[in-house]
Amino acid sequence: MLSKFNFISLRFVCSTALLCAVGLGCERPIAERHYTEIFVDAEKKAMRRSNDFSRMPQDDIHAKIMSPDASDSQAMPQDDIHSKLMPQDEIHAGLKAQNMPGADMMGGMQDPALQQQINASADQTPLTWETPQEWIEKKGSGLRLATFSGTDPKAMVEVTIISLGGSAGGMIANVTRWMQQIQIDVPAKSDLENFISRQEKFSTTSDLPAQLIDFTQLQGNAGPDVPSMIAAIVERGDTQIFVKMTGSKQAVLQNRDRLKALAKSIKVKE
Amino acid sequence: MNFRQKLRQNKFIKFFSSVKLAVSCLVLLFILTFWGTVAQVHEGLYIAQERYFHSFFFLALGFLPFPGGQAVMWVLFVNLSCVALVRLNYKWRNIGLIIIHFGLLLFLLSGYVMLRCAQEGYLSLSEGQISNLSTAYHNWEISIWEADPQSSGQKYTRAVTAVDADHFKNEQTIQFQQLGFLLKVKEYHRNCDAYAGEGGKQGILNASGIQRLQPADLDRAPEKNTPGGIFNIQTADGQSFDILLFGRESSPVSFKVGDKEYQAILRLARHQLPFELKLIDFMKEEHPGTDTPRSFKSQVAVETNQAWREKLISMNNPLRYKDYTLYQSSYTIDQMGNESSTLAVVKNVGRFMPYVSTFVTFAGLVIHFLMMALTAKKKPESPYVDNE
Helix, strand or coil: CHHHHHHHHHHHHHHHHHHHHHHCCCCCCEEEEEEEEEEEHHHHHHHCCCCCCCCCCCCCHHHHCCCCCCCCHCCCCCCHHCCCCCCHEEEEEEECCCCCCCCCCCCCCHHHHHHHHHHHHEEECCCCCCCCCEEEEEECCCEEEEEECCCCCCCCCCEEEEEEEEECCCCCHHHHHHHCCCCCCCHHHHHHHHHHHHHCCCEEECEEEEEEEHCCCCCHCCCCCCCEEEEEEEEEHHHHHHHHEEEHHHHHHHHHHHHHHHHEEEEEEE | CHHHHCCCCHHHHHHCCCCCHHHHHHHHHHHHHHHHHHHHHCCCCHHHHHHHHCEEEECCCCCCEEECHHHHHHHHHHHHHHHHHEEEEHHHHHHHHHHHHHHHHHHHHHHHHHHHHEEEEEEECCCCCEEEEEEEEEEEEEEECCCCCCEEECCEEEEEECCCCCCCCCCEEEECCCCEEEEEEEEEEEEEEEEECCCCCCEEEEECCCCCCEEECCCCHHHHHHCCEEEEEECCCCCCEEEECCCCCCCCEEEEECCEEEEEEEEEEEEEEEEEEEEEEEEEECCCCCCEEEEEEEEEEEEEEEEEEEEEEEEEEEEECCCEEEEEEEEEEECCCEEEEEEEEEEECCCCCHHHHHHHHHHHHHHHHHHHCCCCCCCCCECCCCCC
């Protein structure tokens, strides 16, 4: 019985080894392939860039959008309906300010060249940080490296970390857009520069320069429940790390120190 | 002595036409099927398939060499072929068994054709976009093309030269015949992390400022692995420089060879389709009062021979063109409300072969059993020329 088993095993091992040798001997060197890559972006976006809004509903909501004078975002109704038209985050910072082709009121975000630039500007350098005890960290998605939310139901805030290469639109453009996002009237450029220069500057634990932009300072007379924001910008050479906290005025004020602590703790993972 | 009798004397043929060898293979296939199926729970579908079914050998329990599915099936194929060549008794009374033998051979052959020739990938398009490439799920390639200063990101046609990166080995060289330079793999990791900090090598070209790569353990889920490598480019005029490519980069690295500027990127492998596809409209219906989609479908236009035809792709209604089948797979809706549809693209030149094999084997079984029933009173005769 045992000899039979050995005989069968021997046959199998020998035959398999033979075939393997043939198979391995036939391994081909890596060869180049050739193909033609064709890509054409959406016509719909081209339509928007040429200000052809003929397919837009003919109602009051869209009246200003269709206006030929609608040349800047101020013409966009500042209501809930339009709040989601353009992502209000660092990724899109300063796109209008850069006056890129196609960066008009609605179509700019959909321009693939811009999208490519946005994607390219996303910095993938691994970062580390210390999450404040009162916050819950969630996994980042897309270009967000991380998202945090507060645990205090009376002071709910959302905090995001995004790292972008280059100037990411520039400080003035970012601050302007953030003001618009929380419905603060944008002052004249000189006043805006004055406001930015007054904002607190600090260094992170790894000696990176950072600045805290506290928009609650411009909402002195507003109630505690108005939407507000405090953002920290950490500069790391050619890269800017944005730590942005949004929530009610009262909530962001309560979490101001935690945001600063989070921004201070940001380090490049070595 | 006829030709078959002469072959039967050959030790090699005699060895491979053994019934015992066939039984050994079938037992091993049974073990592998069971083992591989159970292993999928812990190792994941992709790794289990590669390890138990696509491999020639693998180490069981980490040290014991065990034949993989491909080796066993090759041995079984040779065994069945040898039996068909020298031992099958080609007489009408054996017609059922003869058909079964060839049905099984066809099964193994179709398995090989599907393993080697089937291509699976996906194609994601936003409404209005046109593309002619499918993207592989797990395989990577280095794509190189000549930079075109006139080209915009909105519309381009590129002649791409690519090499598959999955089997790169350190110190391996790849000759790009048409581009006129040599690419040498200095360092390649199937999964790694990229760092911009100190400690990297100086003078390496990279699109995102990455300076060094840190190898990481391979994840069970292949989609979680990001390859990266440092490659040396050597041109005909003696120029030599290093480029660093990382799988998560979205921008290509640019470099000059002679007076031409090239761009290179490490990305999931692309496969050209024999047509251009345009997503006209993506439609999604939800269950009333919920965000749960009830159905989603894509209205597409296919361009072949400079003519466009429209087709609706939905869950059980794929688009078929030549050897390609495009299924509705998934969708995304971004913050702007832009809808994108993802279509699974399967190219399978032998997609009918398993059906044909099943039919042939089934037909052989039916014929064999019928003949057995009809000739039940007669003394059975061996279907083989000789017995072991």
